[in-house]
Amino acid sequence: MSEGRAAVRGLDPDRAAATAGPAAGPTAGLDQPGVDALPPAPHLLVTGGAGFIGSCFVREILARGDGTRITVLDKLTYAGDRANLAPVEADPTQAARFRFIRGDIADPAVVDPLVEEADAVVNFAAESHVDRSILDPEAFLRTGVFGVHVLLEACRREAERAAAGSRLGPRRQPRRAPRFLQVSTDEVYGSVPIGQAGEEDRLEPRSPYAAAKAAGELLVRSYVVTYGLDALITRGSNTYGPYQHPEKLIPLFITNALDDQPLPLYGDGLQRRDWLYVTDHAGAIEHVLRFGTSGEAYNIPGGMELANRELVAALLARLGKPWSLVRRVEDRPGHDRRYAMDGTKLARLGWRNRVPFEDGLTATIDWFRANERWWRSIRSGDWEAYYGRQYGARLSHSRPAPDPTADLAPELAPDLRTGPSRDEGR
Numbered sequence: 320m321s322e323g324r325a326a327v328r329g330l331d332p333d334r335a336a337a338t339a340g341p342a343a344g345p346t347a348g349l350d351q352p353g354v355d356a357l358p359p360a361p362h363l364l365v366t367g368g369a370g371f372i373g374s375c376f377v378r379e380i381l382a383r384g385d386g387t388r389i390t391v392l393d394k395l396t397y398a399g400d401r402a403n404l405a406p407v408e409a410d411p412t413q414a415a416r417f418r419f420i421r422g423d424i425a426d427p428a429v430v431d432p433l434v435e436e437a438d439a440v441v442n443f444a445a446e447s448h449v450d451r452s453i454l455d456p457e458a459f460l461r462t463g464v465f466g467v468h469v470l471l472e473a474c475r476r477e478a479e480r481a482a483a484g485s486r487l488g489p490r491r492q493p494r495r496a497p498r499f500l501q502v503s504t505d506e507v508y509g510s511v512p513i514g515q516a517g518e519e520d521r522l523e524p525r526s527p528y529a530a531a532k533a534a535g536e537l538l539v540r541s542y543v544v545t546y547g548l549d550a551l552i553t554r555g556s557n558t559y560g561p562y563q564h565p566e567k568l569i570p571l572f573i574t575n576a577l578d579d580q581p582l583p584l585y586g587d588g589l590q591r592r593d594w595l596y597v598t599d600h601a602g603a604i605e606h607v608l609r610f611g612t613s614g615e616a617y618n619i620p621g622g623m624e625l626a627n628r629e630l631v632a633a634l635l636a637r638l639g640k641p642w643s644l645v646r647r648v649e650d651r652p653g654h655d656r657r658y659a660m661d662g663t664k665l666a667r668l669g670w671r672n673r674v675p676f677e678d679g680l681t682a683t684i685d686w687f688r689a690n691e692r693w694w695r696s697i698r699s700g701d702w703e704a705y706y707g708r709q710y711g712a713r714l715s716h717s718r719p720a721p722d723p724t725a726d727l728a729p730e731l732a733p734d735l736r737t738g739p740s741r742d743e744g745r
């Protein structure tokens with residue numbers, strides 16, 4: 320079994336409990352990257368831990384059974400779902416090391432006591448969908464800027480207590496200040512027409528979502544410089560996998576295709592994204608949390624760059640559905656043409672992604688096929704209003720999208736139909 324398969328295993332909620340138990344951690348098999356910044360059996364505060372990537376982070380760490388305790392603070396917006404944490408709550412040994420609190424990161428009364436108990440805070444909480452940020456930007460700023468500020472203030476207070484010797488652990492031992500990790504995104508660099516963005520490149524966000532993420536990052540940076548906070552930033556690329564909200568490209572197109580519904584491809588479909596499997600994103604975040612240098616940002620690329628229409632062709636081939644489902648619709652305003660990041664800094668820290676794109680895509684499709692109840696319940700209620708607002712007019716003015724496999728020589732077409740290889744995407 321490849322490492323990729325091993326990481327994919329256990330993501331099915333029904334099987335997770337059966338597969339839980341000691342397993343290779345995200346750092347297993349890598350060069351020793353340095354000193355672990357976390358104490359043994361740490362207590363982590365994971366904000367936004369009921370969402371797509373945050374819940375994967377929680378499930379993966381608790382399934383390891385290494386003594387780590389996790390408190391999740393999540394507002395349960397339309398994007399958060401406690402069902403994403405059901406595998407943890409259903410397993411008594413994991414549940415004993417887990418606590419869920421519903422609340423807002425922008426509320427100091429909730430945040431302060433939780434940060435007081437934590438060895439580290441990992442902030443996944445955000446409004447995360449670019450299209451929604453174009454429709455209604457305000458919530459993006461509230462969580463992405465003010466919410467980050469509240470978390471940072473709580474960490475600053477704890478750092479002051481640690482410096483004064485009054486921050487004590489459960490056995491009244493002196494305790495270090497909490498380490499803070501802000502989960503950010505490749506979108507802060509804006510569109511990257513050629514080459515790859517490095518961590519020192521300028522931030523040039525182009526959507527309200529990306530601007531809120533960039534603002535959150537700048538706040539973190541200011542707390543490192545001004546107050547000496549122990550804080551880091553990760554910039555992950557486009558992430559995919561089980562439990563992703565069906566508003567995003569891959570789950571939207573899988574679930575629409577399963578229902579033989581049209582697939583709304585924006586513009587010419589030649590925008591390029593770099594795809595990262597969710598367990599690799601979660602593993603890299605934990606790796607940076609433990610081994611990263613305070614004050615630094617780390618890119619987390621996926622290593623699989625594809626044009627959207629190539630990705631859609633690969634999805635349809637695996638689903639056994641025809642290209643005729645794909646409709647060319649009006650483009651997203653300000654649509655970033657390409658994201659690409661250099662991953663040298665993270666590789667030097669000792670992290671390697673484990674899940675090849677082919678395995679990740681197959682596992683994702685299998686998961687959505689097997690968990691129809693999960694996605695049908697999300698695609699009900701408010702979903703219809705959102706879908707009508709985002710796609711109603713677009714689909715009624717749509718036209719067929721050119722089939723990317725049609726212009727290829729017949730001997731090349733089968734490769735694309737079964738999905739490009741990992742190396743081809745580099």
Ligand code: NAD
Nearest residue numbers: 367369370371372394395396398399423424444445447558
């Ligand atoms: P998601 O939308 O699936 O989950 C976000 C979670 O945050 C939800 O559970 C939601 O309820 C919670 N939340 C929102 N506002 C909150 C608030 N004010 N207080 C507490 N909880 C709140 O998002 P995701 O795709 O899992 O992304 C997680 C993080 O990773 C985000 O910060 C996002 O910017 C970043 N990111 C995502 C991707 C991607 O491709 N999905 C890539 C790079 C970075």
Ligand code: TDX
Nearest residue numbers: 447448449504506556557566567568583584585590627
């Ligand atoms: O219906 C669609 N049609 C379409 O052509 C949707 C939803 C998307 N697209 C295109 C837009 C993008 O070029 O597909 C690409 C991927 O779109 P999204 O899934 O919306 O992701 P993106 O906008 O690239 O942002 C994602 O990656 C970075 C996440 O949603 C962010 O949270 C993350 O920070």
